Amino acid sequence: MQPPPPSAAIHAATLTLDTHVDIPWPDPPDPRGPTQRCVDFARMAAGGLKAVVFAAYLPQGPRTPEGHAAASRRCEAMLRAIRATAGGQERRIVGRAAELEALRSGGTGILLAVENGYGMGEDLSRLALWRGLGACYVTITHNGHNALADAAIPRPDLGDGPVLHGGLSTLGRAAIAEMNALGLLVDVSHAAKSTMLQAVSLSRAPVVATHTCCRALRDHPRNLDDEQMDALRAAHGLMQITAVPGFLRGPDADGRARASVKDIVDHVDYAVQRMGIAHVGLSSDFDGGGGVDGWMSAADSPNLTAELLRRGYDRDAIGLLWSGNFLRLMRAAEAVSAAG
Numbered sequence: 001m002q003p004p005p006p007s008a009a010i011h012a013a014t015l016t017l018d019t020h021v022d023i024p025w026p027d028p029p030d031p032r033g034p035t036q037r038c039v040d041f042a043r044m045a046a047g048g049l050k051a052v053v054f055a056a057y058l059p060q061g062p063r064t065p066e067g068h069a070a071a072s073r074r075c076e077a078m079l080r081a082i083r084a085t086a087g088g089q090e091r092r093i094v095g096r097a098a099e100l101e102a103l104r105s106g107g108t109g110i111l112l113a114v115e116n117g118y119g120m121g122e123d124l125s126r127l128a129l130w131r132g133l134g135a136c137y138v139t140i141t142h143n144g145h146n147a148l149a150d151a152a153i154p155r156p157d158l159g160d161g162p163v164l165h166g167g168l169s170t171l172g173r174a175a176i177a178e179m180n181a182l183g184l185l186v187d188v189s190h191a192a193k194s195t196m197l198q199a200v201s202l203s204r205a206p207v208v209a210t211h212t213c214c215r216a217l218r219d220h221p222r223n224l225d226d227e228q229m230d231a232l233r234a235a236h237g238l239m240q241i242t243a244v245p246g247f248l249r250g251p252d253a254d255g256r257a258r259a260s261v262k263d264i265v266d267h268v269d270y271a272v273q274r275m276g277i278a279h280v281g282l283s284s285d286f287d288g289g290g291g292v293d294g295w296m297s298a299a300d301s302p303n304l305t306a307e308l309l310r311r312g313y314d315r316d317a318i319g320l321l322w323s324g325n326f327l328r329l330m331r332a333a334e335a336v337s338a339a340g
Helices: 006-013 041-046 065-084 097-105 125-132 170-182 193-202 226-234 261-275 298-310 315-339
Strands: 017-022 051-057 091-093 108-115 135-139 185-187 208-212 238-241 280-282
Touching: 006 298, 006 315, 017 108, 017 208, 017 280, 017 315, 041 108, 041 298, 051 065, 051 135, 065 108, 065 125, 097 108, 097 315, 125 135, 125 170, 135 208, 170 185, 170 193, 170 315, 185 208, 185 315, 193 226, 226 238, 226 261, 238 261, 238 315, 261 280, 261 298, 280 315, 298 315
Parallel strands: 017 051, 051 108, 091 108, 108 135, 135 185, 208 238, 238 280
Antiparallel strands: none
């Protein structure tokens, strides 16, 4: 029998974590069986993907008590639905860094997150509830300003102008303090530049952008520019390069963006050169718009490791990109929480 190629052996030995995957709603297919999803447990096994963050995505709606209540109900239902499919000896809920580390010995880890603080409304106690249900991070905004902060992409259909708060609101600042107290990571994906820079400055734990790319390579409002990347580096934070074609490349002549794993690693290269390997990671945004040639589902994950190896990243660097850097942030957030 021929030995596996070096990239396959490195991939198999790496604690691979995808830090942002959406789940279909309101009728999510059960990932324990066959699905049409980009990420289910069979595809994770086929691609050697050992852990995944399933996000409870909340589309922005009216900033009203009724809108907040509906978003809160949806959020909690989604978190409970994720938890319900993750039990068993081979699959387990992961809410702490030590539990993620333990997957090096085997098993599949299911992490949870909330995408859009809109579901909190004006009730800070929701954050503790989400943490209790297993959430490891909260994305402050989605597209559209909410009660916490300004978003990178306003929603004129909801009455948004370019700016609502000038970054974080007073409530948003309180939410970050509460997230620090709870050990919840602050995710600045989707946040306006003003929001992002203020969050980096305010948070006592390093912040993360769980699904973004480099604005220097693709001028898109969802991407981070050099100033933002420098601020993340200075605050020991992290950006996770994601597989959304429109964040990686501009549109072709037909108006459609097309990208490949090579484009992902182009952005990784740029971010590593700008910030250092300790501040860069990987995510897909599968089932939420992510998917490129060579990485269209969790089953294709070895292709990304192979491309990283071709570019000169060694075993240790690949481990940092897939999970090591995110683990560092989880530990930092837990330490801040424990310190009070």
